[in-house]
Amino acid sequence: MATSLAHLGSLMRGVRSVDQVGVEERAAALAKRSIKKDSKLWALDLAIRCMDLTTLEGADTPGKVSALCAKALRPKPGDATVPPVAAVCIYPALVPVAAARVRGTGVRVASVATAFPSGQTFTDVKLAETGEAVAAGADEVDMVIDRGAFLAGDHEKVYDEIGAVKEAAGAAHLKVILETAELGTYDSVRRASILAMAAGADFIKTSTGKVQPAATLPVALVMMEAIRDFHRETGRAVGFKPAGGMRTSKQAIAYLVLLWETLGQEWMTPDRFRLGASSLLNDVLMQIDKERTGAYQSEDYFTKD
Amino acid sequence: MAIAKRTDLGAPAPFEYAPAPEATDHVTIAPKYDLFIGGRFVRAHSRRRFPTVNPATEEVLSEVAEADEADVDRAVTAAGDAFRTWSGLPAARRARYVFRLSRLIQERARELAVVETMDGGKPIKESRDVDVPLAAAHFFYYAGWADKLEWAFPNRRPRPLGVAGQVIPWNFPLLMLAWKVAPALAAGNTVVLKPAETTPLTAMLFADICQQAELPPGVVNIVTGAGATGALVTGHPAVRKVAFTGSTEVGKLIQRQVAGTGKRLTLELGGKAANVVFDDAPLDQAVEGIVNGIYFNQGHVCCAGSRLLVQESIVGPLLEKLKQRLGTLRLGDPLDKNTDVGAINSPQQLRKIEGLVNSGVEEGAELFQPACRLPERGYWFPPTLFTNVAQSSRIAREEIFGPVLSVLTFRTPDEAVEKANNTPYGLAAGVWTEKGSRILWMSERMRAGVVWANTYNRFDPTSPFGGYKESGFGREGGLQGLLPYVELAR
Numbered sequence: 001m002a003t004s005l006a007h008l009g010s011l012m013r014g015v016r017s018v019d020q021v022g023v024e025e026r027a028a029a030l031a032k033r034s035i036k037k038d039s040k041l042w043a044l045d046l047a048i049r050c051m052d053l054t055t056l057e058g059a060d061t062p063g064k065v066s067a068l069c070a071k072a073l074r075p076k077p078g079d080a081t082v083p084p085v086a087a088v089c090i091y092p093a094l095v096p097v098a099a100a101r102v103r104g105t106g107v108r109v110a111s112v113a114t115a116f117p118s119g120q121t122f123t124d125v126k127l128a129e130t131g132e133a134v135a136a137g138a139d140e141v142d143m144v145i146d147r148g149a150f151l152a153g154d155h156e157k158v159y160d161e162i163g164a165v166k167e168a169a170g171a172a173h174l175k176v177i178l179e180t181a182e183l184g185t186y187d188s189v190r191r192a193s194i195l196a197m198a199a200g201a202d203f204i205k206t207s208t209g210k211v212q213p214a215a216t217l218p219v220a221l222v223m224m225e226a227i228r229d230f231h232r233e234t235g236r237a238v239g240f241k242p243a244g245g246m247r248t249s250k251q252a253i254a255y256l257v258l259l260w261e262t263l264g265q266e267w268m269t270p271d272r273f274r275l276g277a278s279s280l281l282n283d284v285l286m287q288i289d290k291e292r293t294g295a296y297q298s299e300d301y302f303t304k305d
Numbered sequence: 306m307a308i309a310k311r312t313d314l315g316a317p318a319p320f321e322y323a324p325a326p327e328a329t330d331h332v333t334i335a336p337k338y339d340l341f342i343g344g345r346f347v348r349a350h351s352r353r354r355f356p357t358v359n360p361a362t363e364e365v366l367s368e369v370a371e372a373d374e375a376d377v378d379r380a381v382t383a384a385g386d387a388f389r390t391w392s393g394l395p396a397a398r399r400a401r402y403v404f405r406l407s408r409l410i411q412e413r414a415r416e417l418a419v420v421e422t423m424d425g426g427k428p429i430k431e432s433r434d435v436d437v438p439l440a441a442a443h444f445f446y447y448a449g450w451a452d453k454l455e456w457a458f459p460n461r462r463p464r465p466l467g468v469a470g471q472v473i474p475w476n477f478p479l480l481m482l483a484w485k486v487a488p489a490l491a492a493g494n495t496v497v498l499k500p501a502e503t504t505p506l507t508a509m510l511f512a513d514i515c516q517q518a519e520l521p522p523g524v525v526n527i528v529t530g531a532g533a534t535g536a537l538v539t540g541h542p543a544v545r546k547v548a549f550t551g552s553t554e555v556g557k558l559i560q561r562q563v564a565g566t567g568k569r570l571t572l573e574l575g576g577k578a579a580n581v582v583f584d585d586a587p588l589d590q591a592v593e594g595i596v597n598g599i600y601f602n603q604g605h606v607c608c609a610g611s612r613l614l615v616q617e618s619i620v621g622p623l624l625e626k627l628k629q630r631l632g633t634l635r636l637g638d639p640l641d642k643n644t645d646v647g648a649i650n651s652p653q654q655l656r657k658i659e660g661l662v663n664s665g666v667e668e669g670a671e672l673f674q675p676a677c678r679l680p681e682r683g684y685w686f687p688p689t690l691f692t693n694v695a696q697s698s699r700i701a702r703e704e705i706f707g708p709v710l711s712v713l714t715f716r717t718p719d720e721a722v723e724k725a726n727n728t729p730y731g732l733a734a735g736v737w738t739e740k741g742s743r744i745l746w747m748s749e750r751m752r753a754g755v756v757w758a759n760t761y762n763r764f765d766p767t768s769p770f771g772g773y774k775e776s777g778f779g780r781e782g783g784l785q786g787l788l789p790y791v792e793l794a795r
Contacts, residue, residue: 017739019759022590032430034325034642042320225589232625260320261633268320 005156008198012155015194016229018186018222027217030261031254037291040253044288047252047280048075048082050270052110052241054089054278056117056209062097065090067305069101076285077303085281086270087140091116092133099137110175111138114165117179117208119144123161130168140173141165142276144208145196147182155195162199175203175241175274180219181211189219193226203239205276214244215276217254224262240267243276249287252280322635325642327429332419334506338369340376340529341512343383344522350375355531357505360426361639361648361683369505372528377497377537380526384468384495385543387523392465392493400451403490405518407444410437410483413514417507421479422639424506426648426684427602429640439764440483443782446766447491450787454492457784463791465493466569467545470538472559474551475501475650476605476706482508484770484781485548486525492790494546495524499538501551502531503651536562544568546790550607553704553730553775571779571789573607573771575704576732578753579725580610580761581715584619586737590759592626595710598735598761600634600646600688604708605654607776608733610761612701614721617714624692624712631688632675646708649684658686658707665691665700670711696724704730718743722750731773735761754780 035043053072055064068088076082087108088098098109111133114126130141143165149157166174176196180189196204204223207214220242227238240263242255252275259267267273282302289297337354339346349370356365372380391399410417417440418432427436454463469489473481478500489496500508508527515525528534532555539547539559546569549559553574563570580598582591598610615623639647649655666672670691679685686707694701694711701711715721725734734753736744748756754771757763764770769780779789 016589017585017587019587019590021760022587022593026590026593032434032642033322035322036325037323039321039323256320265319 008155008159011194011198012191015191018190020186023186023221024218027221027258030221030258031217033257035253035257041288041291043253043256044249044284044291045083046256046268047249047275047284048085050273050275051085051281052087052089052243052274052276053085053281054209054243054276056089056091056112056278060091060094062094065094065097066101069098069107071281071303071305072107073102073105075281082285082288086274089142089276092129092136092138095133095136095138103137108139109137110140110142112142112144112208114143116142116144117210119146120148123164126161127164127168130165134169134172138172140175141169142175142177142205144177144179145192147179150183150188150192150195158192159195159199162196162201166200173202174200175205175239176201177205177208177243178223179208179211180206181213186218186222189222190226193223194230197227197230197236197238201238203241203274205241205243207242207244209244209276209278212245215242215246215255217258220255220258221262224258228263237266237272239272239274241274241276246275246277246280247283248280249284252277252284322643324638326638326640327419327422327433327642329419329423329640332416334367334420334423336367338367338505338509338529340370340372340380341509341515341525341527342376342380343526344516344520346512349373350379355502357424357503359423360503360650361680363682366423367506369509369529371530372534372537374537377528377534377541380497380528381468381470381541381543383523384497384526387521388465388467388495391495391521391524396452396454396493399491399493400448402518402520403444403448403451403487406514406520407441407448409514409518410441410444413510414438414441417479417510419640420506420510422647425475425478425504426639426650428644428647429642430644431602436477436480439766440479443480443483443487443766447487447787450784451491454787454791457787458791458793461793461795463492463793466790466792467494468543469494469496469546469548469790470541470544471496471548472499472535472538472551473501475504476602476607478504479507479511481550482511484550484786488781488786489546489790490524492787494790497526497528497538497544499528499530499535502529505529539563542566547571548779548789549573556777569789571771571781572777573779573781574732574775574777575706575730576607576609576772576776577612577702577704577728577730578608578610578733578735579612579614579728579751580735581614581721581725581737581747582616582619582623583718583736583738583740583743584616585739586619587739587759588619588623588626591623591737592630594735594737594759594761595627596630596634599710600708601762603647603649603686605650605706606762608755608762609706610733610735611705611710613710613712614715614724615712616721617716620712620714627690628673628675631673631690634675634677634688636677636685636687637680646688649686649707652684654706655684655686658705658709661700661703661705661707662689662709665694665698665709665711668695668698668700670694670698670700696727702728718747722747726750726752729775732771732776733757
């Protein structure tokens with residue numbers, strides 16, 4: 001999707017502003033939806049199928065990633081009604097381990113790239129990293145935008161880099177992380193969302209999880225509204241991935257409610273929605289058991305991987 | 306097991322919210338309510354009762370007494386007797402009682418919210434998150450003023466007036482009670498309150514709260530009944546101050562009735578507020594504000610943003626977003642925590658809305674209603690939007706008091722002001738723009754008691770509320786809200 005520089009300028013100037021009070025109020029109102037019984041089970045099932053089960057630690061090892069893959073494939077041992085997650089999300093160096101473990105299962109390998117989490121390195125390095133991750137078996141690439149360039153007003157650099165990474169990623173799906181906590185305002189979040197989508201992002205993603213606050217509901221709402229407008233104007237459907245800070249089923253359900261009431265049914269699928277989380281899955285499993293049996297089970301019944 | 310609704314097996318199932326009704330088992334509604342006079346519930350002299358109905362189910366919830374002239378006289382006399390002691394209490398002690406009322410409203414918030422929703426048809430999320438907390442906040446706020454009146458009116462000696470006769474509407478029953486009773490008591494007056502005939506129940510619970518607070522007998526008296534009872538309250542010669550919230554029609558009658566009597570009067574009447582959206586507005590939030598402005602409480606709001614004035618250059622995208630948003634509104638059981646639009650308060654009101662909507666169609670406006678199934682029992686009207694509305698159309702001029710929005714366009718700020726002001730009403734207005742200077746420019750020129758900027762239907766006890774022109778006079782809330790309840794001696 002080539003865009004001329006002049007077009008990029010007018011695109012950025014044409015991005016509508018966001019009212020902070022209004023968007024926070026709306027997000028808070030949607031978070032109060034009461035999701036019970038069947039609809040809760042439905043949502044929890046979807047939350048698992050849309051989950052990018054994540055480990056992004058300096059201490060990650062092949063053993064840790066293998067364990068994560070096993071959990072991704074079979075979140076609840078002995079219970080086949082609980083579906084596998086959408087993907088495992090890991091550092092590039094561990095892609096070969098994960099790819100070997102999940103190949104042919106339907107669970108995808110997502111690799112962060114482009115000098116995650118800061119993105120503060122040379123474009124060539126970012127492209128090389130992306131290319132290698134895909135060559136090693138990554139089905140999806142989670143890149144970070146150059147926040148420095150964005151905040152300095154160099155939209156062109158951000159745009160071009162996303163386009164180049166997209167090209168380097170080839171057939172792999174590209175998720176573009178905005179790191180919204182560093183952008184400072186909802187206006188910037190909206191502008192960065194439009195910029196990333198115009199540059200070719202398949203998904204836009206809130207956060208690396210390394211900067212606080214990570215995903216928040218108002219930020220998610222702003223990004224979803226940007227996706228909705230972009231879809232209306234261009235016909236291209238871009239996915240959304242909140243990531244970081246989600247630990248409870250209740251939080252996950254709040255994102256699904258936001259998604260449902262903003263983007264609607266067409267986005268209630270792993271093709272267009274992901275939840276990036278490292279410690280959410282067990283709470284979801286616990287809540288599913290609670291809905292089914294009427295009682296909370298001890299956390300010792302859920303595997304810690 | 307419901308988990309079988311797997312979306313990977315064929316087409317994705319829609320996300321259907323399971324019913325999430327607020328429990329009602331903690332609430333007791335008595336089959337009959339008497340009048341609350343002199344601190345006790347007493348049988349009405351009239352011996353007459355009338356039913357109050359749940360508008361979402363058409364079930365009779367209870368029967369309340371209909372006060373006649375003797376009953377109203379008894380109530381005013383009780384209030385007059387209580388005035389002598391109440392106004393003589395040390396102000397700090399009076400404050401304590403008002404604080405106590407506030408805390409009891411908070412303690413019984415769930416019960417009050419459920420009863421408000423059952424009796425009036427408004428969604429539980431509104432009674433729970435708006436009506437009841439705001440009612441408590443009003444008592445808290447005015448309790449704080451009770452012993453600081455001399456600082457409220459520096460260099461004057463504020464004195465209470467006597468018995469206040471107060472008549473309140475059915476759209477925010479407990480909240481309107483709070484708006485009326487809190488400043489009156491804080492300033493040292495006593496009250497006779499007449500709640501609306503379709504929504505008397507939270508007032509009866511409030512009577513119970515007055516007993517629980519051990520409020521001195523006669524300080525608050527509540528007489529139920531219809532318009533005739535209200536006229537007896539406002540017309541009683543011993544009433545020194547009349548406060549009315551309701552229709553402009555009745556407001557005019559009351560103004561005639563009290564003319565020349567020396568009674569103080571404040572009126573908070575109808576409205577046809579303009580919600581003005583400029584082309585630089587944050588559109589998604591403006592859509593929320595428009596929805597909140599007109600569909601909040603089914604549009605039964607005197608300050609409802611019932612006229613949407615949109616700058617012509619953005620009318621296309623704005624309407625597209627607005628129509629899409631209307632499709633996500635959830636209409637149904639008001640007690641369900643996920644309901645956005647509840648029941649119409651009464652069959653009379655429903656007929657009035659239907660009549661005006663039909664007139665809109667006949668006058669050539671284009672009607673839009675989202676696909677939505679109305680429950681079989683009860684009184685319902687779907688969220689409605691009219692485009693191609695002429696400024697001269699009835700739906701652009703008359704207060705509908707229902708979930709019906711009329712969309713008009715303008716080209717320049719001057720035209721927006723002209724159209725916004727071109728109404729006999731002047732209660733509220735909204736402005737949506739990114740430009741701060743334009744907000745100020747607009748609010749200086751719009752003849753409305755409240756102008757909301759980039760938001761709508763926001764209320765706070767510290768902020769005065771009231772109208773221009775046929776929307777009434779006098780202010781409720783804030784420091785200004787004390788003024789109608791005091792006499793300022795030098």
